[in-house]
Amino acid sequence: MPTRRAFTGLMAASVLSACASPAAQDRPEAPDRAAQLYPPIGQLMRVRGRIVHAYVEGRGPAVILIHGASANLRDFTFSLSGRLARRYRVVAFDRPGLGHSQTLNNRGETPAEQAAQLDAAAGMLGIRRAVIVGHSYGAAVAMAWALNHPDRAAGVVTLAGVTMPWPGELPRFYTVASSGLGSAVVSALATRARAERAVARFFAPQRPPAGYLDQVGIELALRTETLRTSARQVDILKPQLQAMNERYPGLRVPVEILHGTADNAVSIDFHSRALAPRLRTGRLTELPGIGHMPHHAAPAATLAAIDRAAARAGLRPRA
Numbered sequence: 132m133p134t135r136r137a138f139t140g141l142m143a144a145s146v147l148s149a150c151a152s153p154a155a156q157d158r159p160e161a162p163d164r165a166a167q168l169y170p171p172i173g174q175l176m177r178v179r180g181r182i183v184h185a186y187v188e189g190r191g192p193a194v195i196l197i198h199g200a201s202a203n204l205r206d207f208t209f210s211l212s213g214r215l216a217r218r219y220r221v222v223a224f225d226r227p228g229l230g231h232s233q234t235l236n237n238r239g240e241t242p243a244e245q246a247a248q249l250d251a252a253a254g255m256l257g258i259r260r261a262v263i264v265g266h267s268y269g270a271a272v273a274m275a276w277a278l279n280h281p282d283r284a285a286g287v288v289t290l291a292g293v294t295m296p297w298p299g300e301l302p303r304f305y306t307v308a309s310s311g312l313g314s315a316v317v318s319a320l321a322t323r324a325r326a327e328r329a330v331a332r333f334f335a336p337q338r339p340p341a342g343y344l345d346q347v348g349i350e351l352a353l354r355t356e357t358l359r360t361s362a363r364q365v366d367i368l369k370p371q372l373q374a375m376n377e378r379y380p381g382l383r384v385p386v387e388i389l390h391g392t393a394d395n396a397v398s399i400d401f402h403s404r405a406l407a408p409r410l411r412t413g414r415l416t417e418l419p420g421i422g423h424m425p426h427h428a429a430p431a432a433t434l435a436a437i438d439r440a441a442a443r444a445g446l447r448p449r450a
Contacts, residue, residue: 137278169348171231172208173223176252183252186223189216192446193258194437196223197249199267199350203230206266209346211426214434219441222256224249226272227394230351236276239363241371242275250280250415260285262440265400266426267397267417268293271368274375277384285444286385288436291397295405296373323332323349332394379409385443388412391421391428415438 173186184377186204194215198209202222227245228234235244245323249272252259265273270292274393277284283393326349330339397416407415416436418429426433442449 132214139165155274165260165348165350165354166231169205171349172205175231176255178248178252178255179382181227181233181235181248182231183227183233183248184225185256186212187256188212189219189221191219192233192441193253193261194221195253195258195261195263196221196248197226197263197265197269197272199269200227200359200365202230202267203348203351205230205347209343209427209428210340211430211433214430215437218447220258221415222253222258222261222390224252226269226313228364229246229357230348234360239360239367241255241364241367242271242375243279243371245272245364245379246276246279250276250283253283258283259388260444260446262286262288262437262444262446264288264290264437265292266290267423268368270373272296274379274382274386275371276373277382277386278378280422281382281384284384285446286387286391286440287367287439288387288433289403290408290425290433290436291391291394291403292388292406293368293397293402294372295402295409297398300332323353326353332422334427335395337422337423337424339380340427343427353388376409379406380411384412385440386410387440387443388413388415389418389433389436390415390427391418391425393420394423399405412443 171184173184174184177184183205186208196203196204196212198206204225207223212221225232227240227248234240235248241380244368259282263276263286264270265287267290270289271294273287273289273292274294277287327344330344330349388407390399390401392399403415407413417434418425418434421428438447441447
């Protein structure tokens with residue numbers, strides 16, 4: 132059995148397994164109620180027959196933000212998108228099947244399938260070239276985007292990214308939660324209070340910023356269909372990363388890799404430190420003492436990494 136650091140910690144099944152409880156009180160709202168509590172804050176686009184939720188602000192070179200597993204674009208609109216919008220056109224997407232974006236299939240979307248859908252959405256928004264920023268699981272989608280759509284992906288920034296195949300296997304829970312019955316049971320037993328404690332553990336050793344839990348929309352993540360979709364995406368991820376790893380040395384776009392040394396959710400050793408030497412254009416920046424949420428815990432370092440990627444891609448002047 133691999134260690135906890137081998138697992139991709141901020142993925143949906145991990146969050147929900149941590150917050151499952153038979154307690155009847157303090158349960159999340161029903162799915163329709165969750166959408167009412169946390170409605171779309173951007174535009175709902177029809178892309179290749181499916182809905183994609185996109186939030187756009189700012190002017191300048193394009194930066195696209197891709198959230199992690201079990202999350203939604205509100206993780207970025209809490210603070211990062213506003214900071215970036217002072218000098219970039221910022222686009223944050225809900226990944227397929229999460230937040231307010233529709234699923235693409237009933238087997239779990241691969242990073243490549245998600246990247247293709249979001250690339251099509253970016254094209255509809257008139258984006259020609261952009262820096263693609265991916266957090267946690269979202270980094271796998273960002274890397275797939277760069278591999279498969281380099282004309283639009285001018286550069287990549289990974290934040291505590293899940294980018295390499297890890298040793299060992301995922302717990303059986305992921306497969307169980309991928310089923311209709313399994314996801315329904317876990318969703319029924321999940322409580323907001325336990326979910327909040329799980330989020331706090333993923334921010335550790337830092338704390339969630341004030342107001343974050345009210346903004347991010349935990350109830351959206353606890354819906355049965357969201358849990359099932361995210362668990363399916365996680366369950367099929369490792370073989371996708373194995374195939375992507377074989378292609379990394381041929382990648383030509385600049386990649387800025389940002390990872391905290393205190394990240395106990397996604398191992399810096401198994402992912403970012405292993406990724407950097409696979410890339411001709413990769414640059415690793417380690418953040419001492421920072422956990423799994425560098426865009427909240429180290430915003431200046433995050434902005435600097437995005438600026439470097441944009442400059443290396445020719446989207447803004449070099450400092």
